[in-house]
Amino acid sequence: MSNNIEQRTISALVQDKPGVLARIAGLFRRRGFNIASLTVGRSEQKGLSRMTFVVEGPQEVVCKVSAQLDKLIDIVEVQDITESNIVWRELALIKVNADSVSRSKVLEIANIFRVNIVDIGVESLTMEISGGKQKINSLIELLKQFGIKEILRTGRIATLRGTLIEGEDDGIFQSEQDNDNNFIIPTESGSV
Amino acid sequence: MKEKKLGSQIVCEALINEDVNVVFGIPGGAILPLYGVLSQYEDLKHILVRHEQGAAHAADGYSRSTGKVGVAFATSGPGATNLITGLATAMMDSVPMVAITGQVGRAAIGSDAFQETDITGATLPVTKHNYLVMKADDIGEIIHEAFYIARTGRPGPVLIDIPRDVFTELGNYDPKKQLFIPGYNVPKNADDNEVEFASKLINKANKPVILAGHGVIISKAWDELRLIAEKAQIPVVTTLLGISSFPENHILSTGWPGMHGMAYASLALDQADLIINFGSRFDDRIVGDVSRFAKRSKKIHVDIDPAEINKSVQVDVSLIGNIKDVITQLLPLVEKTTHTSWINHIDKLKSDHPSLEIPKSDRILGQYVVKKLSDTTKGNAIICSGVGQHQMWAAQHYTFTNPNSWLSSGGLGTMGYEVPSAIGAQVGNPGKLVWSICGDGGFQMTLMELATIAENNLPIKYAILNNNHLGMITQWQGLFYNQDYQAETYTGNPDFVKLAEAYGIKGIRVSKKDNVENAIIEANKHNGPVLVDFVIEKVDDVYPMIPAGQSVNELIEGPNNV
Numbered sequence: 246m247s248n249n250i251e252q253r254t255i256s257a258l259v260q261d262k263p264g265v266l267a268r269i270a271g272l273f274r275r276r277g278f279n280i281a282s283l284t285v286g287r288s289e290q291k292g293l294s295r296m297t298f299v300v301e302g303p304q305e306v307v308c309k310v311s312a313q314l315d316k317l318i319d320i321v322e323v324q325d326i327t328e329s330n331i332v333w334r335e336l337a338l339i340k341v342n343a344d345s346v347s348r349s350k351v352l353e354i355a356n357i358f359r360v361n362i363v364d365i366g367v368e369s370l371t372m373e374i375s376g377g378k379q380k381i382n383s384l385i386e387l388l389k390q391f392g393i394k395e396i397l398r399t400g401r402i403a404t405l406r407g408t409l410i411e412g413e414d415d416g417i418f419q420s421e422q423d424n425d426n427n428f429i430i431p432t433e434s435g436s437v
Numbered sequence: 438m439k440e441k442k443l444g445s446q447i448v449c450e451a452l453i454n455e456d457v458n459v460v461f462g463i464p465g466g467a468i469l470p471l472y473g474v475l476s477q478y479e480d481l482k483h484i485l486v487r488h489e490q491g492a493a494h495a496a497d498g499y500s501r502s503t504g505k506v507g508v509a510f511a512t513s514g515p516g517a518t519n520l521i522t523g524l525a526t527a528m529m530d531s532v533p534m535v536a537i538t539g540q541v542g543r544a545a546i547g548s549d550a551f552q553e554t555d556i557t558g559a560t561l562p563v564t565k566h567n568y569l570v571m572k573a574d575d576i577g578e579i580i581h582e583a584f585y586i587a588r589t590g591r592p593g594p595v596l597i598d599i600p601r602d603v604f605t606e607l608g609n610y611d612p613k614k615q616l617f618i619p620g621y622n623v624p625k626n627a628d629d630n631e632v633e634f635a636s637k638l639i640n641k642a643n644k645p646v647i648l649a650g651h652g653v654i655i656s657k658a659w660d661e662l663r664l665i666a667e668k669a670q671i672p673v674v675t676t677l678l679g680i681s682s683f684p685e686n687h688i689l690s691t692g693w694p695g696m697h698g699m700a701y702a703s704l705a706l707d708q709a710d711l712i713i714n715f716g717s718r719f720d721d722r723i724v725g726d727v728s729r730f731a732k733r734s735k736k737i738h739v740d741i742d743p744a745e746i747n748k749s750v751q752v753d754v755s756l757i758g759n760i761k762d763v764i765t766q767l768l769p770l771v772e773k774t775t776h777t778s779w780i781n782h783i784d785k786l787k788s789d790h791p792s793l794e795i796p797k798s799d800r801i802l803g804q805y806v807v808k809k810l811s812d813t814t815k816g817n818a819i820i821c822s823g824v825g826q827h828q829m830w831a832a833q834h835y836t837f838t839n840p841n842s843w844l845s846s847g848g849l850g851t852m853g854y855e856v857p858s859a860i861g862a863q864v865g866n867p868g869k870l871v872w873s874i875c876g877d878g879g880f881q882m883t884l885m886e887l888a889t890i891a892e893n894n895l896p897i898k899y900a901i902l903n904n905n906h907l908g909m910i911t912q913w914q915g916l917f918y919n920q921d922y923q924a925e926t927y928t929g930n931p932d933f934v935k936l937a938e939a940y941g942i943k944g945i946r947v948s949k950k951d952n953v954e955n956a957i958i959e960a961n962k963h964n965g966p967v968l969v970d971f972v973i974e975k976v977d978d979v980y981p982m983i984p985a986g987q988s989v990n991e992l993i994e995g996p997n998n999v
Contacts, residue, residue, distance in 0.1 A: 258620075260619075260620075263569075264557065264558075264569075267558065267561065268561060271561045271562060275562060293619075309744065309747075309748065312743050312744035312746075313744050315743070315744070316742070316744055318565070318566040318586060318618065318620070318621055319620075320620055321619045321620030322620060
C-alpha cells in the first residue's frame with residue numbers, strides 16, 4: 246500500500262437514528278481512514294441528516310469509501326464530491342487574548358477578515374469566522390502573536406454548486422468568492 | 438384498530454408471516470418472555486442447541502441448503518456474544534440469516550446489568566444490519582425489514598436485539614404495512630450498454646473462462662450458467678464456494694483454482710484471454726499476488742455488490758446486478774461458438790496436470806475416504822465441512838453434481854462449522870442424505886451438538902478424518918516454518934466411537950483401508966445419526982498448493998516438487 250495520503254470530501258444523507266455515526270465510524274476505523282473533520286445536522290428532509298466528512302487515507306483505499314458507505318443500510322445517499330464543483334465552508338470560534346493594549350490591533354485584523362466579535366471581556370475577545378480552511382488558518386496564524394486561548398472549529402460542510410458552469414466565475418456570488426479569494430487559492434483537496 | 442399483542446407474540450407472528458417454521462436457539466433470562474409464548478405457535482418449531490454458536494451455524498446451514506432465511510435465538514450477554522462467530526461466518530459468505538437476541542430491560546441498558554452486552558455495537562462489523570428495538574409497536578416492521586435486508590441484494594446476517602420488557606409490552610402489529618427503506622436498492626438487471634459491451638468481449642474472445650462464484654448459487658442461476666457456458670463453449674472454473682453451481686461431471690467443468698485448487702484450473706485462469714466472473718469477489722485465496730494474477734486476460738465482473746468492483750482485481754467491464762438476471766440478459770447476445778482449440782488445450786491441461794491423483798498407500802488417506810464417499814453416494818449427498826486439510830480434500834475429491842450441495846465456511850474459515858451446519862442442512866432437507874466431513878480438530882470445537890442431533894434423531898452422517906493433528910498447521914509449519922512443529926499434535930483425543938455411543942449415536946471406527954467403503958454403506962443404511970471415525974495417515978499434505986500471496990508460477994503440484 247502506498248503512502249500517498251489523500252483527503253476526500255464526502256457528503257452523505259443518512260437516517261436520523263441512534264447508532265448511524267457508530268456504523269460510519271466503524272467502517273472508517275476498519276479500513277484505516279482518519280477522519281479529518283465531520284459535521285452532522287438535520288437536513289431539509291424529515292428524518293434525514295446531512296453529514297459532511299473529510300477523510301484521509303492512502304488514495305487507492307480512500308477512493309473506495311463511497312461504495313463502502315453506500316452499503317450501510319442507514320445511508321440513503323452518498324456522494325464523493327472531492328472532484329466536483331463545490332462550495333465549502335467551515336465555522337470557527339477563536340478566543341484570543343486582547344487587553345486594553347492589544348485590543349485595537351486584534352480588532353483591526355478582525356475587520357480585515359470581516360469576522361464577527363461574539364463576546365468581549367477584559368482580557369480576551371471571541372470572534373466568529375466562516376470560510377474556507379485556509380482563510381481560517383491564516384487568521385489563526387495572525388492571531389498567534391496575541392496568544393490564542395481557545396479554538397473551536399466545526400469542520401467542513403460542502404454542497405455542489407447550482408447553476409454555475411464548472412470552472413467559470415461570473416462574479417454572481419462575489420461575496421462567497423471574496424471570502425476566500427482574498428486569502429487563499431481555493432483547492433478543494435487542499436491539505437491542512 | 439386491531440387488538441394489541443405482546444411483543445413476544447408479535448415476534449412469533451412476524452416470523453411465521455416470513456414463512457419461518459423452524460428456529461435454532463437456547464434460552465436465557467432476557468429472552469424468556471419470548472420462550473414463554475412459543476407454545477402458542479405450533480407452526481414454529483424450536484430446536485434446542487447446546488451452544489449459541491451451534492444455533493448460528495445451524496441457521497446458516499439451513500439457509501445455505503434451502504435458500505430460505507435461517508433463524509437463531511439467543512439470550513443477552515454471553516448468549517449473544519456466542520453468536521458472533523456464526524454471524525461473522527455468515528457475513529463473509531453472504532448467507533441470509535436473522536438472529537434474535539434478548540436484551541436486559543430498557544431501563545437497565547447501559548448500566549452494566551447482569552448479562553448485559555452492547556450486542557448491536559459488538560456485531561456492527563459482522564452483520565449486514567442490526568437493530569435495537571425500543572418499543573413493541575416497532576417489532577413487526579423491524580422483523581419484516583430484517584428479513585428483506587437479509588435475503589435481498591448481497592445477502593447477509595441481520596441481528597435484532599429486543600429488551601426483556603419490550604417482549605412483555607403490548608404493541609400493534611400490521612403485517613401488511615409497506616416497508617420503506619430509503620437508500621436500500623436491490624440491483625436486478627445490469628445496464629444494457631454494459632451488457633452489450635460485455636457480450637462483444639465474450640464473442641471476440643478466443644480463450645474465455647467463466648469463474649463461477651457463490652453468487653451463482655445465491656441467485657439460483659445454475660441453469661442459466663449451464664446455458665451460457667454450453668452456448669459459447671466456455672470452460673467453467675468455480676470458486677470454493679461456487680462448487681456445485683456447475684455439475685462437476687460436465688465436460689466444461691474445469692475444477693476450482695487457487696491455493697489448493699486444481700492446477701489446471703489455476704492455469705486455465707492464467708492463460709485465458711477473457712475471465713467472466715459471475716458472483717465471485719476475487720478472493721485472495723484465488724488471486725494470490727494481485728500484480729501477477731491472470732495478466733493476459735480482459736475481465737468482466739458481474740456482481741450484485743458495487744463495492745466489490747475493482748476491490749482487489751481491476752476489471753474491464755462491470756455488470757452490477759443479480760447474476761441470474763444478468764446471465765439472462767447476456768444469453769441472447771452471446772453467439773454460439775465452439776472454441777475447439779481452447780477446449781482441446783484445457784483438456785490437455787487436465788491430462789498434463791491431473792491434480793487429483795491420490796497417492797498409493799496401504800493406509801487410509803483422507804482423499805481416499807472422500808473419493809469413496811463420492812462414489813458411494815454418487816455425488817448426491819449434501820456435504821458439510823469444517824476448515825483445513827479435510828475441507829480441501831472434500832472440495833477436491835467429492836464430485837458435486839447437484840446445485841447447492843456444498844456447505845463450507847469459505848471466507849471466515851470457521852473450524853467447528855461442520856457439526857452444527859449439518860443440523861441445519863438436515864432439518865431443512867429431511868429426506869436427503871447429509872454427510873459432514875470433519876477434522877478431529879474442528880469436530881471438538883462444536884461436538885456438544887451431538888446431543889442436539891441425538892435428541893432430534895437427525896440422521897446426519899459424520900465422517901471424522903482423524904489424524905490426531907491440526908493437519909493444515911502441520912503442513913504449514915513443515916513448509917514455511919522450518920519444520921518447527923508447535924501445538925499441532927492432539928495426543929488427548931477422545932475415543933470418538935465411545936463418545937458417539939455416550940450420546941446414543943451409532944459409532945463406527947475404520948482403521949483399515951479395506952473397510953472404508955463398507956463403513957460408508959453401513960452408515961448410509963442406518964436410520965439415524967452415525968459417526969464414523971476414519972483413522973487416517975498422520976501426516977499427509979494437501980496438494981496442489983500455491984503458497985499465500987504467490988502466483989501460478991509458484992504452484993506446487995505434489996510432494997515431489999516442493
